[in-house]
Amino acid sequence: MLNDPSSALSLLETRRSGKPRELVGPGPNAEEMDRILTIAARIPDHGKLSPWRFVTVGEEQRDAFEAVLREALAAENPDATDAHFEKEHEFAHYAGQLVVLVSAPVEDHKIPVWEQQLSCGAAGMNLLLGAHALGYVAGWVTGWRAYSDHVRRALCGPGERIAGFIFIGHCSRELEERDRPALETIARPWQPPAL
Numbered sequence: 001m002l003n004d005p006s007s008a009l010s011l012l013e014t015r016r017s018g019k020p021r022e023l024v025g026p027g028p029n030a031e032e033m034d035r036i037l038t039i040a041a042r043i044p045d046h047g048k049l050s051p052w053r054f055v056t057v058g059e060e061q062r063d064a065f066e067a068v069l070r071e072a073l074a075a076e077n078p079d080a081t082d083a084h085f086e087k088e089h090e091f092a093h094y095a096g097q098l099v100v101l102v103s104a105p106v107e108d109h110k111i112p113v114w115e116q117q118l119s120c121g122a123a124g125m126n127l128l129l130g131a132h133a134l135g136y137v138a139g140w141v142t143g144w145r146a147y148s149d150h151v152r153r154a155l156c157g158p159g160e161r162i163a164g165f166i167f168i169g170h171c172s173r174e175l176e177e178r179d180r181p182a183l184e185t186i187a188r189p190w191q192p193p194a195l
């Protein structure tokens, strides 16, 4: 149904990200999280390798998460000021649920790592859509923390890397729409090369 706001099409056409720092709680409960993560895992996966993990950082673990971020900042940025450390406190305590999306490719497999990473991206996208379908707003961010060896070791196993931090909650204000690329700039009919 074209104008049914609860229809799948409408959900796909209205999903937007929220800024993690603007989210408010409560985030999804345990049952809703299971549902969101199950939806996130229902994605194309060449070779059925499940080359992704969802690491949930619970409310009661946020102080420990902050400690990891502070240690990483101290180790990787000798010029970090109190303001930088305060930012780590804020990041670690953003409202709602936190899922760390982890890329866990199987190395030396006939399925190229690139394809496994694409599957991880699809998992992130389905996670956002699952959250939206349940009435939540989600935001996927990376930044230096996603590329820090210190943070990676605290959240990932060997050979794994952080694909993003995804916060899920409600938005404290009306979400702004952003410009989307005009279809003609991103889609084109194939032009066969001249022989």
Ligand SMILES: Cc1cc2nc3c(=O)[nH]c(=O)nc-3n(C[C@H](O)[C@H](O)[C@H](O)COP(=O)(O)O)c2cc1C
Pocket: 015, 016, 017, 018, 139, 140, 141, 142, 143, 163, 164, 178
């Ligand atoms: C892998 C990945 C990493 C991202 N990292 C950041 C980030 O660190 N900071 C940020 O503001 N947006 C980041 N974004 C973009 C936001 O998640 C989001 O796409 C953007 O705010 C636009 O919102 P939209 O989903 O409504 O188009 C990232 C997106 C992806 C796919």
